[in-house]
Amino acid sequence: MLVSRLNRAVFLGVGAGFALLYTLLLPYTYTQRLGFANWRYLNPRFLLFSLAFGLGIGWIFAIQAHATRRLLADRGAQVGSGLGGFLSMVGALVGLLPSLLCCSPLVPTVVALFGLSAAARVQTSGSIQRFFAGEENLLLGLGLAVVALASLWSLRKLAKAGCCESCGPRGREVVDG
Numbered sequence: 001m002l003v004s005r006l007n008r009a010v011f012l013g014v015g016a017g018f019a020l021l022y023t024l025l026l027p028y029t030y031t032q033r034l035g036f037a038n039w040r041y042l043n044p045r046f047l048l049f050s051l052a053f054g055l056g057i058g059w060i061f062a063i064q065a066h067a068t069r070r071l072l073a074d075r076g077a078q079v080g081s082g083l084g085g086f087l088s089m090v091g092a093l094v095g096l097l098p099s100l101l102c103c104s105p106l107v108p109t110v111v112a113l114f115g116l117s118a119a120a121r122v123q124t125s126g127s128i129q130r131f132f133a134g135e136e137n138l139l140l141g142l143g144l145a146v147v148a149l150a151s152l153w154s155l156r157k158l159a160k161a162g163c164c165e166s167c168g169p170r171g172r173e174v175v176d177g
Contacts, residue, residue, distance in 0.1 A: 001066060001155075010065050015058025022050035026140075029133075049140050056147035063154040070158075090150075094143035 001007050024034055026049060027041035042050075108125040116124060132139065 001062065004066070006069075007062050007066050011058045011062035013058070014061040015054045017054070018057045019050050019054025022053045023047065026050055045137070049144070052144055053147065056144065056151060060147065060151050060154055063151070063158055067154075067158050090146050094139060094146060 002011065023042055023046070024036070024038050026046040027038040028034065030041040031038050107128050108121060111121050111125050111128070
């Protein structure tokens with residue numbers, strides 16, 4: 001995969017873009033705003049999660065782009081890696097849940113839609129937000145695990161795809177693309 005200059009560029013470009021986006025999104029809990037002011041609340045944990053999510057999503061994007069190019073080159077091939085793309089989206093969203101649902105007006109608004117009394121809304125909203133605040137590391141880790149699973153799924157599907165017949169031994173491209 002990384003033998004090709006184009007694959008490396010896609011991986012690094014998309015990975016850096018998503019890592020930057022996550023550095024803005026993960027500290028959202030502290031500011032309730034999406035902006036560069038969130039960088040004041042970046043800590044080593046958020047920085048590592050941002051980098052890991054960025055690299056994971058960049059890798060999956062590079063795999064999908066590589067598979068798409070191979071399909072276009074050999075129209076008869078079937079890749080079928082749709083589940084990998086879906087899993088990567090789920091992992092990316094799970095990683096954002098703690099920042100977006102803890103201490104934000106989103107949870108009380110959704111709870112209010114169920115027509116609960118004021119006391120029940122406060123109690124229910126507080127319980128939900130407390131869960132997301134207390135289990136932030138677990139949810140971020142779960143999101144990363146889903147992204148890793150999506151990466152493995154996509155690599156497996158690509159390795160078994162007929163479009164890799166034009167690749168060299170063990171799926172490595174012969175021509176630098």
